Amino acid sequence: xxxxxxxxxxxxxxxxxxxxxxxxxxxxxxxxxxxxxxxxxxxxxxxxxxxxxxxxxxxxxxxxxxxxxxxxxxxxxxxxxxxxxxxxxxxxxxxxxxxxxxxxxxxxxxxxxxxxxxxxxxxxxxxxxxxxxxxxxxxxxxxxxxxxxxxxxxxxxxxxxxxxxxxxxxxxxxxxxxxxxxxxxxxxxxxxxxxxxxxxxxxxxxxxxxxxxxxxxxxxxxxxxxxxxxxxxxxxxxxxxxxxxxx
Numbered sequence: 001x002x003x004x005x006x007x008x009x010x011x012x013x014x015x016x017x018x019x020x021x022x023x024x025x026x027x028x029x030x031x032x033x034x035x036x037x038x039x040x041x042x043x044x045x046x047x048x049x050x051x052x053x054x055x056x057x058x059x060x061x062x063x064x065x066x067x068x069x070x071x072x073x074x075x076x077x078x079x080x081x082x083x084x085x086x087x088x089x090x091x092x093x094x095x096x097x098x099x100x101x102x103x104x105x106x107x108x109x110x111x112x113x114x115x116x117x118x119x120x121x122x123x124x125x126x127x128x129x130x131x132x133x134x135x136x137x138x139x140x141x142x143x144x145x146x147x148x149x150x151x152x153x154x155x156x157x158x159x160x161x162x163x164x165x166x167x168x169x170x171x172x173x174x175x176x177x178x179x180x181x182x183x184x185x186x187x188x189x190x191x192x193x194x195x196x197x198x199x200x201x202x203x204x205x206x207x208x209x210x211x212x213x214x215x216x217x218x219x220x221x222x223x224x225x226x227x228x229x230x231x232x233x234x235x236x237x238x239x240x241x242x243x244x245x246x247x
Contacts, residue, residue, distance in 0.1 A: 056114040059122040063089025104133035113143040119151040135190040159234040192240040199233025
């Protein structure tokens, strides 16, 4: 992806997200079922410290995360630079504020801070400079050391994605991947630390089509309860907080 910032600007991409990527029973829909549990668990834990949580969803897209969490927080804000995506978000989000802007270029949230920041399906495909720019913009928006920054990497190198990556390479194409080590280096560089992480999706995507999404989701859900399985899981979620010493 030469320019990830512009990759979701077109309405057809927004439509594809809802009608193809996240259609009922798709692999990504099954990942989302699991992600919801993690998002709610982390928020529930945070609310024991901060009852009236304020939330920011970066790269909010079609509003999937906001629609799920907005009624569970005191304040919810979503930001994305693609108006086509936010147009669909407005149809499903009820009370969250939606902002169309590129926070990596202009701080439209100046003076605002949040307790719970989410950023899903962004860092894997963003260029390295864009990853850094996003962290530089978002880390200062964390209110204090209790605040949580939670994001995913939907392409762990050491999962079944490795075989897809090799296949792509043989055809002269590129498939993005990241490792846990790379993620730790990235967050550490921006004054954060990974306090916990988990993974889901040991079985290849094709198994979901062959054996049925619900059946394979049940299998992967069981495997996700085995601690070491996260190292070979496709989708990783990282929960981060500020270190006491900022860079």
